[in-house]
Structures are given as C-alpha cells and as structure tokens.
Amino acid sequence: MPFDATDTAHMAHALRLAERGLYTTDPNPRVGCIISRNGAVVGAGWHSRAGGPHAEVEALRQAGEAARGATVYVTLEPCSHHGRTPPCADALIQAGVARVVAAMQDPNPRVAGAGLARLQAAGIATACGLLEEQALRLNRGFVKRMQTGRPWVTGKLAMSLDGRTALSNGDSRWITGAEARRDAHRLRAQSSAIVTGIGTLLADDPAMTARLEDEEVLQPLRVVLDSRLRTPVTARLAHPPGHALIICGHEDAARRQALEQAGFSVLCLPLGDDGRLDLAAVLDALGRRDINEVMLEAGPTLNGAWLQAALVDEWVVYMAPCLLGDTARGLFSLPALGGMDERYHLRWLDVRQVGADLRLKFQF
Numbered sequence: 001m002p003f004d005a006t007d008t009a010h011m012a013h014a015l016r017l018a019e020r021g022l023y024t025t026d027p028n029p030r031v032g033c034i035i036s037r038n039g040a041v042v043g044a045g046w047h048s049r050a051g052g053p054h055a056e057v058e059a060l061r062q063a064g065e066a067a068r069g070a071t072v073y074v075t076l077e078p079c080s081h082h083g084r085t086p087p088c089a090d091a092l093i094q095a096g097v098a099r100v101v102a103a104m105q106d107p108n109p110r111v112a113g114a115g116l117a118r119l120q121a122a123g124i125a126t127a128c129g130l131l132e133e134q135a136l137r138l139n140r141g142f143v144k145r146m147q148t149g150r151p152w153v154t155g156k157l158a159m160s161l162d163g164r165t166a167l168s169n170g171d172s173r174w175i176t177g178a179e180a181r182r183d184a185h186r187l188r189a190q191s192s193a194i195v196t197g198i199g200t201l202l203a204d205d206p207a208m209t210a211r212l213e214d215e216e217v218l219q220p221l222r223v224v225l226d227s228r229l230r231t232p233v234t235a236r237l238a239h240p241p242g243h244a245l246i247i248c249g250h251e252d253a254a255r256r257q258a259l260e261q262a263g264f265s266v267l268c269l270p271l272g273d274d275g276r277l278d279l280a281a282v283l284d285a286l287g288r289r290d291i292n293e294v295m296l297e298a299g300p301t302l303n304g305a306w307l308q309a310a311l312v313d314e315w316v317v318y319m320a321p322c323l324l325g326d327t328a329r330g331l332f333s334l335p336a337l338g339g340m341d342e343r344y345h346l347r348w349l350d351v352r353q354v355g356a357d358l359r360l361k362f363q364f
Contacts, residue, residue, distance in 0.1 A: 003101070003130045010034045010041070010073040011103055011130045017046040017055070018075045018138055023189040023210070023217045024049045027290035029142040033059040034073040035066075035097070042066040049218070054079065056088040060095050068096035075135045077106040077128065080115040089118040099125040103135035107146035141192065141292030144313070150283040151192060153311060155296040155303065156184060157331055158318040164328035165300065170203050179355025180318040185210055187316065189217045191295040193245075193286060197302035198226040207236050208297065221245055221291065225302065227277050229255045231264065238263035247285065249277050279309045304333040307344065310364060314349065317360040 017032030025031075025047050033055035035043035043066070045058025053061075056078055060067050078088035078100065092100060100119050105128055106112060116126045136143060141152035158176045159165050166172035174181065188194060189210035196208065201224050208222040222237045227249035231237075237244040241263030248256075249271035256266045269285060272278040286294060296306060306312050317331075337343060349361040 003127070006036075006039055007073070007101060007130055010036050010071075011075070011101065012134075013041070013044070014055075014073045014075050015103070015131060015134055015138065017044060018135075020046050021048050022138075023212070023215060026050065026192050026218055027142075027292055029076055029139040031055040031074065031076045033075070035059045035063045035070050036073065037063075037066050037070040042070060054088050057091055060091060063095075069098045071099040071101065072097050073101050073130075075103045075131075076139070077102045077104065077111060077113070078115040078119065079106065079108075079111050080118050087115070087118075089115045092119060093122040093124065097124060099127075101130055102126070102128045103130055104128065104132045107143045109146070139292075140313075145287050145290075145292050149287045150280075151286055151291045151294045153283070153294045153296060153306075153313050154187065154191070155306060155312045155315045156187060156318075157303065157315070158184070158320070159331055160320055160322045160324040160328070162323050162325070162328075163331055164324035165331055166329045167324060168327045168329065170329075175322065175324075176318045176320045176357045177355045180320070180357040180359065182212075183354050183359065184316075184318065185212055188220060188295055189215065191220045191293045192291040193221040193223050193293075194295045194297055195223040195225065195282075196296075197298045198224060198228075198230050199301060200297070200299050201226070201231060201235060201237070203299075205236050206297075219243060220295070221289075223247060223286070223294075225277055225282065227271060227275075229259065229266075231259060233258050233262040235262075247277060247282055249275075276305070279306060279311050283311060300330055300333040303331060307332055307364060308334065312364060315346075315360075315362050315364065317362075318354070319358045319360060321356060 014032040014034045018030045021030045028050045032046040034041055043059035043063025045055045047055045056074055080087050080089045119126050144152045189212055194208045210217045222244040224231055224246050226246050229248045229252050231246050245265045247267050251268050259266055269281050346362045346364055351360055
C-alpha cells in the first residue's frame with residue numbers, strides 16, 4: 001500500500017519527536033510516535049531515556065480510547081520482547097489500533113521483523129519504510145552496533161586555514177569561534193563515549209564533558225587509550241567517579257588499584273604486534289558496553305592511527321579563517337608518501353558555515 005502525503009507528514013512529525021531524545025536515550029534508540037484518527041493527531045510521544053516508557057506507550061496514554069481504530073506512525077518497529085519494559089507490540093494490540101506504519105525495521109536481532117509480524121498476526125495492517133533514510137540517520141550508532149557489534153565513530157578536529165591544530169607549544173585555545181564550539185558540544189552530547197589518547201590527557205587534562213545550556217544531557221563515557229597506564233590519579237576525568245574508562249595494554253595491579261580508587265574504571269586489552277592498542281578491539285570492547293556512538297577527540301598521532309585503520313565512519317572538521325604557520329601542529333601524523341598515487345582519498349559529505357568558521361564533513 002503506497003504512502004500518501006498524510007502518512008509522510010505524520011511520520012515527519014514522529015521523527016521530530018524522536019529527536020527530542022537525542023541526548024538522553026542512550027543506549028536505547030531515539031524513537032518518536034504519532035497516533036492519528038481520521039487524519040487528526042490524537043496521541044504523540046517519544047522515548048526520553050532508557051528504562052522509561054517507550055514512544056508508543058507515551059502516545060497511547062495521550063490518545064486513550066481514541067487509539068482504537070487509529071493509525072500509528074512510529075520511527076522504529078515496535079519491540080516484541082521483554083526488556084526493561086513490556087513489548088510495545090502487545091500494547092498496540094491491546095489498544096485496538098487498526099494500522100501501524102514504521103519508518104524502519106528494528107536492527108536488534110531480538111526484534112528484526114518480529115514486532116511487525118506480531119501485529120499482523122493480530123489482524124493489524126502494517127507497513128514499513130516510510131522516511132527510512134531519516135530514521136536510519138537518527139539512530140546510525142544503534143543500527144551499526146546491532147549489525148556489527150561496534151559503535152559509529154566520528155572524528156572531530158578543529159584547524160586553521162593552513163591545516164594546523166595547535167601552536168608548536170601545544171596552545172590551541174581557541175582556534176574556532178564560540179558558535180563552532182557550541183556545535184561541537186552538541187556532537188559530544190549525542191555521543192555515548194568520547195575517546196582521547198594519553199598524549200592529549202597529559203598535555204591538556206581535559207574534562208571532556210558535553211556542556212549545553214538549557215538542554216538535558218546524559219553525559220558520555222570519557223575514554224582514555226593509555227596502553228602503559230600513565231594516567232595521573234589527579235586527572236580531571238576521574239570526577240565524577242564512574243564516568244571515565246582507561247583502556248590499557250599492560251596489567252599493573254598496583255597502578256590499576258590506584259586509578260580505580262581515584263574514580264576510573266580500567267580495562268586491559270591485548271596489545272597488537274606493534275605494541276599499541278588494537279583500535280578494532282577497542283571498538284569491540286566499547287560495543288560490548290552498549291556504546292552506540294563514539295566521538296574521537298585526539299592529537300595527530302592517534303588521529304593518524306585511526307585514519308590508517310579506516311575505522312572512523314565520519315570526520316567532522318571545524319576550519320577557522322586564521323593561519324598558524326608551518327611550525328604549528330598538523331591534523332594527522334602519517335608516514336611519508338612515496339607518490340601522489342598513495343594519497344588518502346576522502347569523500348565530501350557536507351560543508352556549511354557555523355558562525356565565523358566552516359564545518360566540513362567527510363568520509364575516508
């Protein structure tokens with residue numbers, strides 16, 4: 001059955017509702033729901049945080065008896081399994097809705113079509129795929145984790161017009177303007193984890209928090225890749241306790257105990273043949289911790305390693321209209337190329353102005 005303009009308008013409304021959970025639903029997907037009867041909205045809801053009511057339940061509460069015989073528009077296939085909450089498919093059946101339109105199938109193997117099948121078995125008409133691309137983009141981290149076991153990775157950098165990230169003495173505050181920095185905090189806020197390297201931590205002692213005015217934010221996990229456990233126990237990341245993870249490659253019981261007493265969690269992974277942490281193994285470990293989206297904020301050495309490993313899904317670069325000179329630090333530490341045929345080819349995704357700066361998005 002083809003979708004009409006009314007279907008599209010209601011699903012677009014549901015997607016806007018889903019976006020309200022952009023910073024708070026982790027590790028659950030962002031989901032919105034509209035219930036329509038005779039073309040009029042009688043119920044609306046969105047999932048705001050893990051453990052709370054799902055979008056369909058919120059919309060059914062608002063609709064009440066008006067849900068009977070109505071059409072439901074939901075941005076993700078209704079769940080069919082018991083998690084922290086009962087199955088949404090059962091709630092829709094009990095409410096007596098006539099039709100359910102989902103933007104996309106749930107990539108979770110525990111659902112993956114079972115929710116729609118349960119609705120169909122109860123005599124409810126179903127359809128799937130309306131504004132699917134927009135729904136996938138909204139939950140790209142959740143989708144990737146369900147399909148591959150790994151989170152979506154975004155590399156964030158700030159540079160001058162001549163491609164420099166800091167002066168030779170390490171000073172980098174501030175290359176970009178206030179608007180670009182606020183935009184970067186929005187990227188942080190929608191991330192499940194922020195990853196940096198021990199070099200950045202020792203140089204800058206960053207807080208790595210998401211700071212947005214007038215927005216509720218579920219703070220991301222702060223992750224330090226520190227193969228030799230050099231993180232100081234006094235590092236700012238230790239506060240508040242339980243929100244920072246050190247991933248190391250050498251087990252040192254005394255050092256580990258001191259860091260854990262300071263407020264860090266510590267995870268030891270095998271080192272690669274080069275004596276460094278295996279970045280693919282790092283992503284696997286974060287996926288097992290239900291991390292959907294990772295934001296990489298690191299120096300040129302770690303940025304170069306991630307680029308060479310081809311494990312970053314999207315690079316976001318804020319470029320300021322200033323020059324720092326050829327002695328300043330660059331974006332990536334990479335081995336010398338033997339010829340132009342060895343250069344790294346990138347694909348543009350988006351370019352737009354943010355305040356006085358440009359925001360560039362690309363894939364490798």
